Amino acid sequence: PPFPIIMSGVVQKGFGRGGKDLGCPTANLPDESLLPMSSVTSTGVYFGYAQVLPKTENKALLGEHLKVWPMVMSMGFNPFYSNKELSAEVHIMHDYGTDFYGHEMKVVVLGYIRPELDYTSREALILDIDMDKRVAIRSLDRPAYEKYSTAIPDVLNA
Ligand code: ADP
Numbered sequence: 001p002p003f004p005i006i007m008s009g010v011v012q013k014g015f016g017r018g019g020k021d022l023g024c025p026t027a028n029l030p031d032e033s034l035l036p037m038s039s040v041t042s043t044g045v046y047f048g049y050a051q052v053l054p055k056t057e058n059k060a061l062l063g064e065h066l067k068v069w070p071m072v073m074s075m076g077f078n079p080f081y082s083n084k085e086l087s088a089e090v091h092i093m094h095d096y097g098t099d100f101y102g103h104e105m106k107v108v109v110l111g112y113i114r115p116e117l118d119y120t121s122r123e124a125l126i127l128d129i130d131m132d133k134r135v136a137i138r139s140l141d142r143p144a145y146e147k148y149s150t151a152i153p154d155v156l157n158a
């Protein structure tokens with residue numbers, strides 16, 4: 001099985017396609033950091049843990065904001081690059097109260113939730129995101145995942 005998959009990179013500015021309006025901001029990882037996911041071919045929604053690392057320029061991110069939090073990640077082929085490049089957007093289930101562009105973010109992907117869907121309404125999309133979050137929280141409850149809930153390793157000892 002491909003999981004766990006660990007990725008890390010500096011959080012990039014995205015296209016601002018309404019993540020925050022939907023109550024669901026998604027932190028974008030740079031393309032290079034997606035290499036570990038190349039063994040995974042299914043686009044869609046994944047779950048796992050994420051951690052934002054501190055940055056001296058941003059004093060707003062301290063304390064519990066620097067802990068490991070549950071996340072849902074949407075992975076797909078970016079139309080901007082004629083669908084050749086995978087892109088990943090990570091929604092962390094924690095209220096940071098601030099942006100963290102330019103911060104290093106570590107992610108451990110632990111499982112797959114569902115394929116990507118096309119939405120005909122905003123309401124339908126919001127309902128599915130809520131469901132994804134509940135599925136993620138329940139899935140992360142498995143004892144085998146507990147070790148990732150406090151620290152995400154830099155690399156896996158295969
Ligand atoms: P963009 O298109 O730039 O990715 P979004 O509306 O998706 O814009 O917002 C993403 C940004 O919001 C992240 O890069 C991060 O700086 C910030 N952010 C704040 N809270 C969260 C959170 N809980 N999960 C993900 N990103 C968050």
Ligand code: MG
Pocket residue numbers: 014016019025026027028089
């Ligand atoms: Mg985003």
